[in-house]
Amino acid sequence: MAADPAVPTLSIIVPVKDEEDGIAPFVARVAPILDGLLPARDWEILFIDDGSTDTTLPAIDLAHRAEPRVRGLSLSRNFGKEAALSAGLDHARGAAVVPMDVDLQDPPEVLGEMMAKWREGHEVVYGVRRNRRTDSLPKRLTADLYYRAHNYMSSDKIPEHAGDFRLLDRAVVDLIRRMPERNRFMKGMFAWGGFRQAAVEYDRARRTVGKTKFNYWKLWTLALDGITSASTWPLRVWSYIGVVIALLSFVYALYMIVRVVVLGSDVPGYPSLMVAVLFFGGLQLISLGVLGEYIGRILIETKQRPIYVIRHTIGIEEQG
Incomplete structure (x- = not known):
C-alpha cells in the first residue's frame, strides 16, 4: 500500500x-x-x-x-x-x-x-x-x-x-x-x-x-517490432540457410561432375537456370530486408x- x-x-x-x-x-x-x-x-x-x-x-x-x-x-x-x-x-x-x-x-x-x-x-x-x-x-x-x-x-x-x-x-x-x-x-x-x-x-x-x-497492417508492424526487439533469431537463421544451400550446391556440383564424366556434356536448360537465379535472388533480397529492419532500429536508437x-x-x- x-x-x-x-x-x-x-x-x-x-x-x-x-x-x-x-x-x-x-x-x-x-x-x-x-x-x-x-x-x-x-x-x-x-x-x-x-x-x-x-x-x-x-x-x-x-x-x-x-x-x-x-x-x-x-x-x-x-x-x-x-x-x-x-x-x-x-x-x-x-x-x-x-x-x-x-x-x-x-x-x-x-x-x-x-x-x-x-x-x-x-x-x-x-x-x-x-x-x-x-x-x-x-x-x-x-x-x-x-x-x-x-x-x-x-x-x-x-x-x-x-x-x-x-x-x-x-x-x-x-x-x-x-x-x-x-x-x-x-x-x-x-x-x-x-x-x-x-x-x-x-x-x-x-x-x-x-x-x-x-x-492488420498495424498489428503486423507491432508483431515485427516485438520479434526484432526481443530476438536476433531472424538474423541468425540466414547463416543456417546459407550453410544448407552451400552444402546442397556442393552435392549438386559432385553430381554434375559424375554425370559429365559418365554420360558426357550436354547443354543446360534455360528454365532451370532462371529458376535458380530468381530463387537465390529472392533469398538475398529477403536477407537484406531482415538486415534493414535491424539497421533501421539501430538508426532510431542512435538519434536518442x-x-x-x-x-x-x-x-x-x-x-x-
Whole structure:
C-alpha cells in the first residue's frame, strides 16, 4: 500500500486516440469499482491523449472537473500506443499501476482479483483471455501463430493471449522507466523484467464504444517490432540457410561432375537456370530486408530522441 497519503495506491493508465465518446462511460464504470476496492479512495485514472483530432481532450478535462482523481496528458502528436503507455508509466504515481483500454473490453471487475494477488506478493498480475470468441477467425489464427513464434524465437517468454491489461508493482514500473530503448514493445519489456508473476483469467467483451485503431497492417508492424526487439533469431537463421544451400550446391556440383564424366556434356536448360537465379535472388533480397529492419532500429536508437512529447496536462504537473 502507498505510505504517502498524496500517493495513490492504484493508478489506472488509459491511452486514448479519438475516443471522445468513451471517456465518460469509462469513468462512470471504473470509478465505483475503484471506490469499492479502495475505501480510502486513494486511486487515480490517468488518460494519455495520443494526438487525438476530435474532442477527446475536452472530454478528459470535463471528467477531471467532475472527478479530480481523473488526470490527463496530451501528447503533441500521435506517437503510438507503446509511447503513450510509456508516458503513462512515467507519470503514474500509484504503488500499483494497471494499463487499460478505454473500450472496456477488459472488464474492470477483474481489478479486485488482481489487487488480491498483488497483496499476496506478486509484482506482476496479468490478465489472460479464456477465449478469443470476440475476434474474427483470421485474427485468432494470426494471434496464436504470433505468440508461438515469439516464444520460440525469444528467451523473454510472453504469456499467450495476455495483452497490456495487467497490474504492475511500483518496482516493475520503475524498472521499465529505466529502459532507454526507443523501439518499444511493452509486452516484451514486461516479460524481460521477470519478478513474481500470476495470471487472472477473464472473458473479454465485445467493443461497444468507438472503433479499434489497430488494422492488420498495424498489428503486423507491432508483431515485427516485438520479434526484432526481443530476438536476433531472424538474423541468425540466414547463416543456417546459407550453410544448407552451400552444402546442397556442393552435392549438386559432385553430381554434375559424375554425370559429365559418365554420360558426357550436354547443354543446360534455360528454365532451370532462371529458376535458380530468381530463387537465390529472392533469398538475398529477403536477407537484406531482415538486415534493414535491424539497421533501421539501430538508426532510431542512435538519434536518442524523446519517446514522446507532452503538449498539455490536466490535473498534473509535467515531470522530467
